[in-house]
Amino acid sequence: MKFNLYHTCISVLDLDKSKKFYQEAFGLKEVRRIEAEDGSFILVFMGTDENPYMIELTWVRDRKEPYDLGDNEIHIGFRVDDFEAAHKKHEEMGIICFENPKMGIYFVADPDGYWMEVVPTR
Structure with a gap:
């Protein structure tokens, strides 16, 4: 299976x-x-x-009414081939909600508050 x-x-x-x-x-x-x-x-x-x-x-x-996302501890991950360009685009859109430079990742929030993780292709 x-x-x-x-x-x-x-x-x-x-x-x-x-x-x-x-x-x-x-x-x-x-x-x-x-x-x-x-x-x-x-x-x-x-x-x-x-x-x-x-x-x-x-x-x-x-x-x-908006959906209750609780603690919003879930997310969907996106891998991107040009991390710097993606970060710049999302920064210009004003949607970055959390960054973790030590891990080399960041998160954006969609219109309903769901988080999407952006990870560079490694």
């Missing part, structure tokens, strides 16, 4: 804002979309041509 990672789901309040964030910050594009017949939810899968793993953005029509 063989398992492969497929996607991670995060719940978002503003689907368009989240899509724009992941497009701009990480170069992800909409790969697939599922819409409920009654309009109650939309699932948007964001990914790249090079990697089959995706982030699923789940939007629920009736949700108005």
